[in-house]
Amino acid sequence: MAFEILDSSGVVPAVMQAVEGTLAAVQPVAAAGLSILLAGLVIAGQALAGWLVADFGSGVIHWAQDRYGSPRWPLVGGIVRDTIRHHRKPMGFLAKPVLARSARMIALSLVVLGVLLLAGAPLAFALPLSAGIFLSNEIHAAAHAKAGSLPGLVRGLQRTGLIQSPLHHAAHHRHLKNVNFCTLTDWLNPALERARFWRRLEALMRYAAGIRTRPDPVVRRQQRRRWKMA
Numbered sequence: 001m002a003f004e005i006l007d008s009s010g011v012v013p014a015v016m017q018a019v020e021g022t023l024a025a026v027q028p029v030a031a032a033g034l035s036i037l038l039a040g041l042v043i044a045g046q047a048l049a050g051w052l053v054a055d056f057g058s059g060v061i062h063w064a065q066d067r068y069g070s071p072r073w074p075l076v077g078g079i080v081r082d083t084i085r086h087h088r089k090p091m092g093f094l095a096k097p098v099l100a101r102s103a104r105m106i107a108l109s110l111v112v113l114g115v116l117l118l119a120g121a122p123l124a125f126a127l128p129l130s131a132g133i134f135l136s137n138e139i140h141a142a143a144h145a146k147a148g149s150l151p152g153l154v155r156g157l158q159r160t161g162l163i164q165s166p167l168h169h170a171a172h173h174r175h176l177k178n179v180n181f182c183t184l185t186d187w188l189n190p191a192l193e194r195a196r197f198w199r200r201l202e203a204l205m206r207y208a209a210g211i212r213t214r215p216d217p218v219v220r221r222q223q224r225r226r227w228k229m230a
């Protein structure tokens with residue numbers, strides 16, 4: 001009864017009209033907000049994917065150097081020698097100037113960026129990927145540096161795992177030095193180790209191509225020392 005009185009007085013139609021008008025005005029704004037949110041999520045997803053691909057790439061290169069590389073190889077023998085030296089003296093490369101330490105990765109990152117852009121890859125994917133390659137050796141160096149020597153921002157990023165933390169990287173330098181090959185984040189290594197990715201890949205190389213891993217001279221020396229002490 002009360003509703004009929006309101007309806008006949010014109011209040012309800014006026015309220016309905018006001019609600020419809022408000023909805024019509026709000027709808028485009030909500031749709032625009034939703035599309036901005038979705039675009040932001042897509043860009044964030046592409047950026048994360050680019051960063052993780054760079055992390056995986058760092059793992060593949062590091063694994064190949066550590067497990068198969070020979071210092072006698074032409075062209076890349078010097079890089080393999082550097083990685084063996086790094087296992088022997090992990091802090092040694094901190095003394096090098098940034099350019100001497102990262103020149104190769106900077107050059108590689110620029111080549112990768114050029115190829116990705118020519119192939120039409122989204123900028124939100126290509127930029128973090130090449131930035132990850134560009135910074136990979138410096139992030140690796142930060143994982144070896146004393147905490148007090150690093151800016152607060154770097155220490156904060158290390159705590160999130162977005163760039164690799166010292167504790168996470170330390171696992172690579174223990175014992176057989178055959179785990180945690182990725183050096184950019186704390187996020188990929190646990191999944192790869194849980195899946196025994198590198199061990200399975202090495203088994204595939206052995207059975208499919210007859211290629212065996214190279215014994216790490218630093219690991220052998222450390223094992224011999226341990227046996228003598230036992």
Ligand SMILES: [Zn+2]
Pocket residue numbers: 062066083087172177
């Ligand atoms: Zn290594």
Ligand SMILES: [Zn+2]
Pocket residue numbers: 086090140144169173
């Ligand atoms: Zn290291």
